[in-house]
Amino acid sequence: MNVNVPPHAVRTTDTSRVDLLLIAEMVRPGARVVDIGCGDGTLLRLLASRRGVDARGIELSQAGVNSCVAQGLAVIQGDADTDLVHYPDLAFDYAILSQTIQATYSPRHVLEQLLRIGRRVIVSFPNFGHWRVRTQLLFGGKMPKTDNLPDRWYDTPNIHLCTIQDFLDLCRHVGAKVERVVALNAYGTKLGVSMPLFAQNLFGEQAVFLLSR
Amino acid sequence: MSEAPVSQAFLDHSVRLAQIANPESQIVHYDNPLPLDCGEKLAPFSIAYQTYGRLNADKSNLVLVCHALTGDQHVANIHPVTGKPGWWDTMVGPGKPIDTNRYFVLCPNVIGGCMGSTGPSSINPATGRPYGPDFPVITIADMVRSQARLLDHLGIHDVLCVLGGSMGGMQVLEWASTYKDRVFSAVPIACAARHSSQNIAFHEVGRQAVMADPDWCQGRYLEQGRSPRKGLAVARMAAHITYLSDDALHTKFGRNLQDREKITFGFDADFQVESYLRYQGLSFVDRFDANSYLYITRAMDYFDLAADHGDALANAFQGTRTRFCLVSFTSDWLFPTEESREIVHALNAVAANVSFVELKTKGGHDSFLLHEPELFDTIRGFLNSAARHRGVVEPEGWVP
Numbered sequence: 319m320n321v322n323v324p325p326h327a328v329r330t331t332d333t334s335r336v337d338l339l340l341i342a343e344m345v346r347p348g349a350r351v352v353d354i355g356c357g358d359g360t361l362l363r364l365l366a367s368r369r370g371v372d373a374r375g376i377e378l379s380q381a382g383v384n385s386c387v388a389q390g391l392a393v394i395q396g397d398a399d400t401d402l403v404h405y406p407d408l409a410f411d412y413a414i415l416s417q418t419i420q421a422t423y424s425p426r427h428v429l430e431q432l433l434r435i436g437r438r439v440i441v442s443f444p445n446f447g448h449w450r451v452r453t454q455l456l457f458g459g460k461m462p463k464t465d466n467l468p469d470r471w472y473d474t475p476n477i478h479l480c481t482i483q484d485f486l487d488l489c490r491h492v493g494a495k496v497e498r499v500v501a502l503n504a505y506g507t508k509l510g511v512s513m514p515l516f517a518q519n520l521f522g523e524q525a526v527f528l529l530s531r
Numbered sequence: 532m533s534e535a536p537v538s539q540a541f542l543d544h545s546v547r548l549a550q551i552a553n554p555e556s557q558i559v560h561y562d563n564p565l566p567l568d569c570g571e572k573l574a575p576f577s578i579a580y581q582t583y584g585r586l587n588a589d590k591s592n593l594v595l596v597c598h599a600l601t602g603d604q605h606v607a608n609i610h611p612v613t614g615k616p617g618w619w620d621t622m623v624g625p626g627k628p629i630d631t632n633r634y635f636v637l638c639p640n641v642i643g644g645c646m647g648s649t650g651p652s653s654i655n656p657a658t659g660r661p662y663g664p665d666f667p668v669i670t671i672a673d674m675v676r677s678q679a680r681l682l683d684h685l686g687i688h689d690v691l692c693v694l695g696g697s698m699g700g701m702q703v704l705e706w707a708s709t710y711k712d713r714v715f716s717a718v719p720i721a722c723a724a725r726h727s728s729q730n731i732a733f734h735e736v737g738r739q740a741v742m743a744d745p746d747w748c749q750g751r752y753l754e755q756g757r758s759p760r761k762g763l764a765v766a767r768m769a770a771h772i773t774y775l776s777d778d779a780l781h782t783k784f785g786r787n788l789q790d791r792e793k794i795t796f797g798f799d800a801d802f803q804v805e806s807y808l809r810y811q812g813l814s815f816v817d818r819f820d821a822n823s824y825l826y827i828t829r830a831m832d833y834f835d836l837a838a839d840h841g842d843a844l845a846n847a848f849q850g851t852r853t854r855f856c857l858v859s860f861t862s863d864w865l866f867p868t869e870e871s872r873e874i875v876h877a878l879n880a881v882a883a884n885v886s887f888v889e890l891k892t893k894g895g896h897d898s899f900l901l902h903e904p905e906l907f908d909t910i911r912g913f914l915n916s917a918a919r920h921r922g923v924v925e926p927e928g929w930v931p
Contacts, residue, residue: 380891387886387888387909390917394885394887406880
């Protein structure tokens with residue numbers, strides 16, 4: 319599903335690694351994992367090398383799939399919106415949706431499916447509540463563009479952007495239990511866990527949620 | 532598909548016939564009968580096979596290649612009848628995607644075939660004459676059952692990877708379904724879990740062409756020293772069109788005329804595409820047996836993996852631990868991507884470990900036999916990864 323994210327939207331290596339390392343750290347070694355929107359397989363490789371996990375991936379772009387499979391990763395072409403229904407209940411210990419939910423047609427449906435097929439669900443997304451986004455809209459009067467969200471409103475694949483608070487509301491709505499929330503600032507550094515939620519929603523550029531049913 | 536000059540051996544019919552009883556391959560004979568899906572038992576029977584590379588000490592590097600309808604066991608050596616390179620010479624060999632420096636590659640001729648494994652042109656022990664139409668109707672499952680016997684004979688319990696395209700892919704699926712504990716990984720290419728109505732229809736056209744030839748003699752042409760060459764050639768011509776694509780034919784031939792300036796207002800091969808098809812038909816009958824063509828097309832028609840498992844394809848793979856890699860081609864209209872996707876969905880339903888690539892090609896169904904670098908990368912990457920997970924020891928100095 320990284321096809322939806324143009325190359326210039328990819329965060330700097332150091333920062334994105336923190337994001338992925340954080341996800342990898344949440345995964346129990348040896349678990350059954352599916353990474354939905356696995357792109358070029360960076361997280362799959364990380365999970366294999368750091369956590370000894372034999373993870374599978376689903377990727378929308380055929381070019382991404384082919385390159386993953388040629389590297390020996392178990393990846394199929396598929397769409398988060400339509401293809402999760404083919405998996406049985408609790409097929410995986412972890413279902414991961416990294417930087418993809420904002421590009422799906424039906425985030426609620428996708429989240430419900432994730433909670434059905436995975437014992438635990440890890441979702442990461444760009445936080446639209448970040449102060450830079452807020453100030454751009456407030457003072458510029460135009461749809462915000464940031465390093466994290468560089469596209470213009472008419473050519474962005476991100477059709478369902480949300481804030482950390484919005485996502486918490488959705489979790490409550492679908493009955494998901496939030497086990498852990500981590501917000502990362504622009505430098506990819508974790509914000510303190512003691513920071514109140516409104517502050518995380520203001521200073522977090524992206525968020526990683528660990529959920530269960 | 533090349534039109535290289537054919538060897539003298541190729542033109543000599545007796546060379547082909549000699550392969551039936553005394554193939555230039557290793558051969559194993561069984562007296563113990565092979566139970567068939569039709570209820571009959573085949574006994575005695577033989578399997579002719581080729582091997583490449585060497586079996587390692589813990590017997591963990593076996594790669595089983597299943598051939599397609601008109602293929603045979605000569606994967607990567609000079610073919611004893613045609614004198615041409617083997618049908619998967621680009622894929623199998625030292626340093627090739629299926630690297631024989633690391634893997635032990637085995638390819639058996641299917642039963643029902645005509646290159647040394649027991650088929651309708653073999654001698655029926657009950658009569659002392661060729662089976663002909665008395666040969667029992669066989670299925671894909673029968674082929675696979677006989678191959679499992681071959682593995683037993685070789686003292687190898689399980690396969691690192693079983694691969695095949697088209698009918699070879701059907702055998703791969705059957706292997707993965709029936710012998711779950713013997714298949715570590717599986718690569719079904721350009722195939723389906725059941726033969727479609729359209730494909731059965733094409734096969735029926737081919738069979739009718741063979742049977743309409745007076746030289747078919749109700750299937751007893753060998754006893755009468757005849758051969759339904761015209762019927763089989765027409766069957767091959769029709770089938771060959773289905774293996775290509777409109778795009779491939781157009782690119783290769785367009786409406787170009789064959790050795791002439793203008794159309795002749797007759798029924799000679801005015802167009803290059805006609806000449807090409809006639810050549811394909813004629814060269815085929817010099818290396819293939821007409822009755823084998825009938826029996827093997829029938830085996831494909833009968834293939835329906837879901838029907839054998841309560842009409843739910845997922846049931847065929849319940850409890851599987853095999854690693855799968857499915858491959859389809861955009862230009863393949865005989866076994867379109869949708870067919871592979873159905874298999875992927877069934878495998879997802881049992882949470883199997885699946886990879887699936889659809890490759891962009893122009894060559895139609897035959898793409899799996901052609902020089903397609905992306906296919907090579909896929910197979911090499913998947914196979915080496917399977918070997919890593921299986922813990923196959925790399926030979927010293929081996930470079931993936």
